[in-house]
Amino acid sequence: SAVISQKPSRDICQRGTSLTIQCQVDSQVTMMFWYRQQPGQSLTLIATANQGSEATYESGFVIDKFPISRPNLTFSTLTVSNMSPEDSSIYLCSVEMGGRETQYFGPGTRLLVL
Amino acid sequence: SQELEQSPQSLIVQEGKNLTINCTSSKTLYGLYWYKQKYGEGLIFLMMLQKGGEEKSHEKITAKLDEKKQQSSLHITASQPSHAGIYLCGAGTLSNTGKLIFGQGTTLQVKP
Numbered sequence: 001s002a003v004i005s006q007k008p009s010r011d012i013c014q015r016g017t018s019l020t021i022q023c024q025v026d027s028q029v030t031m032m033f034w035y036r037q038q039p040g041q042s043l044t045l046i047a048t049a050n051q052g053s054e055a056t057y058e059s060g061f062v063i064d065k066f067p068i069s070r071p072n073l074t075f076s077t078l079t080v081s082n083m084s085p086e087d088s089s090i091y092l093c094s095v096e097m098g099g100r101e102t103q104y105f106g107p108g109t110r111l112l113v114l
Numbered sequence: 115s116q117e118l119e120q121s122p123q124s125l126i127v128q129e130g131k132n133l134t135i136n137c138t139s140s141k142t143l144y145g146l147y148w149y150k151q152k153y154g155e156g157l158i159f160l161m162m163l164q165k166g167g168e169e170k171s172h173e174k175i176t177a178k179l180d181e182k183k184q185q186s187s188l189h190i191t192a193s194q195p196s197h198a199g200i201y202l203c204g205a206g207t208l209s210n211t212g213k214l215i216f217g218q219g220t221t222l223q224v225k226p
Contacts, residue, residue, distance in 0.1 A: 001159075031212045042202060042216040043157075058213075092156055096212045103147060103204075103214060107156035 002027055002095055004106035012112045013083055020079045021109045023093035028073035031096035034066070037108070038089045049076040049093075083113045118205055118217035126223045127193050135188045135220045137203035145206030146186045147214060148177050150199045157202065160188075190222075198224045 003026040013019050023032065032049040046066055047055040055068035070076045080087050090108045097104065119138045127133050137146065145164050149157040161170045163179035163186060170177050174191045190197055200221050204214035 033212065033214075042218045043204070043214075044216075045213050048211065048213070056211075090154065094157075094214075102159055102162055103212070104159055105149070105157040108154075110154060 001102070002029065002097055002104045004093065004095060004104060006091075006093060006106040006109050008109060009107065010110040010112075012114065015084050015113055017083055018079055018081045019083065019111060020077050021091055021093075023076045023078070023106055025074045025095050029095040029097060030073070032070060032076045033094045033096075033103075034068060034076070034078045035092045035094060035105075036089045037092065043092065046078070046091075049078075080111065083111075085113045087111065088113045118203055118215060120201075120203060120217035120220050122220060123218065124221040124223075126225065129194060129224055129226050130192055133190050133193055133222070135201050135222075137186045137188070137217050139184045139205055141184070143179065143183045143186070143205050146177075146179055146183075147204040147206075148186070148188050149202045149204065151202060151219070152199050193222075193224045195224045195226055198222055 005024045007022045034046040035043045036046050037043045045058050046061045047057040049055050049068050049070040051070045065081055067079045090110050092105050092108045094103050094105045117140045121136045147162045148160040151157050161177045166181040166183045168179045176189045179186045200219045202219045203217045
């Protein structure tokens with residue numbers, strides 16, 4: 001299994017500011033993903049973080065709003081830019097291991113935008 | 115696009131009772147994942163099913179995938195308060211990119 005940590009675990013931010021969330025894995029993984037879980041909702045994939053190239057974004061999510069970095073096989077960051085109250089969510093990173101056999105999630109970052 | 119429907123949306127059971135949560139897909143499932151989430155926290159991986167008719171068990175939790183690979187069930191035997199939480203099913207997609215699509219979740223409360 002993988003041990004995944006995220007920083008910060010939670011934050012309260014003012015609208016118009018940006019927050020960068022870090023995801024660290026204890027082993028090298030090929031596939032890393034970023035999901036969003038809005039209040040009372042299920043998870044929605046934001047993007048796939050690709051190592052050495054630009055992230056692949058899902059419909060409705062754009063790089064200017066959610067820039068992602070993946071400098072190596074154990075680390076990724078997601079930035080939520082120019083935040084508004086609608087960005088208040090739990091943001092989770094996940095990693096795939098064992099060739100689709102398992103996908104593990106980090107503990108999440110709980111974001112509240114005022 | 116593929117959608118996952120979970121039922122029931124919420125469930126309250128007495129400790130010791132058995133329960134079943136269902137996850138139904140509009141399309142063939144390419145990998146079905148079950149997770150448990152405590153309120154406001156991350157997801158705990160439970161099981162992954164891939165083959166039609168497959169069944170897996172871990173402690174008191176059993177998950178099955180039907181032969182047509184369009185429905186999965188999660189069964190908890192002799193429920194305990196520690197089983198309380200939100201259960202989510204997630205499905206892989208035909209494009210096999212690793213992306214998961216999730217159901218809306220089933221909230222389980224277990225009364226002591």
